[in-house]
Amino acid sequence: MNLTIIGCTGSFPGPLSPASCYLVSAHDGERTWRILLDLGNGALGTAQRYMDLEDIDAVFLSHLHPDHCMDLCGLHVAVRWHPDGWSKGRIPVWGPAATADRMATAYGLELDPGMHEEFDFHNWTDRESVKLGPFTITPYAVRHPVDEAYAMRVEATEPGPKGPVTKVLTYSGDTDSCDALVEAAQDSDMFLCEAAYHEGRDDAIEGIHLTGKRAGAAATKANVSRLLLTHLPVWNDSVRTVEEARETYSGGLAVAVAGVSYVV
Template structure:
């Protein structure tokens, strides 16, 4: 399994970084996870819109799903539209994004597969197990597995014992880390810190921790250091064009097909 980071910025994109977006590939199948703000242009560094085989969304906040819209437009309005794109998301999570165009305009561009967090299903070569994790809206933690590798991803979440269960023994634990040491009191039930991500990584016995969804302007080195206080294994911060071989290879940088 190969993981490519398209973006890992929380809340809104910056001039240099897109919001959450991850390309997960195995056996020639490309799964786009959380196409947040500004991820579609990053995706085009790796292939055309029609090279995506399926989309999987953790929750309905726009920094995790807004760029599904340009992706579907690019497919629907091309000279030779590809087959409808399977799109998997919690019930109702994509209603706002899919309503941006006139009714019916994108209807032939996608096939909707709504699920309830807690469900387990197959997408191409991947087995996806989901868990309900606490956030401002229903959020599905995602465990994406092949026979040889496991990627666990929190989406956005607050503290929960379910996080360690989701990530148990994962090769890569992709964890939200909006703040470094402390979440503001009003949001403490719904978001994590880099330090907490390190604690959950240790509890789950993961092989590698990858921090994501940092608040814009956060120093990645500070987040890295906070996580490493509680997790002794390899720690990295999700950055554009970071490529990881999940379960097999060390991190590599750089797009495979530069624009």
């Protein structure tokens, strides 16, 4: 399984990165499957550096803040108005129950048909897994001030020289500390975890985002192999974020950088 950082800047796009979007790919023995975890503002253009849009097998949305979902509007245009036609049919989209209506409203469409002709919308059910190609994606409801916010545990089983190999990537979405986040990340090979706040500046704020220290503590509780910090706003100091995380986590540690790919 491979992870490519399309966008990782927190809350709005920065000068070096779009907002949240992560391309995850895996091979089932016959072909490579490609899914997007979130599709925040600014991400759709950058995503085309790494894939043809018709190769998107599905989009999985953690929640409905614009920095995690708004470029679904642009993808709607690509599917609906491509002058040569869209050859792959409707794109499956998993997200909160309000996803289809929210996207239609954002684009100024009537709710019926909205974007249903371009996307095959599915609603998350907490801890109910979705299987797609080599992937199994399980959502976990987490702490963030919206009606529904989810972390995602992504398991990919690929052929190996000694038989099938399963790797686990957990993506926090946006969340503060909670038991569900630790459960989602348990024993993951890589934990892609937000760290939007700083200790000493935001650490008293509850129920919205993690600090580096909180992210590190969750990673330690979950016994993850590697921690990749993401969703840092433009005003944050990445070195400070890593130092905070190192207070509570001793494993492999880095900050996500747009354009970089990782083997999970």
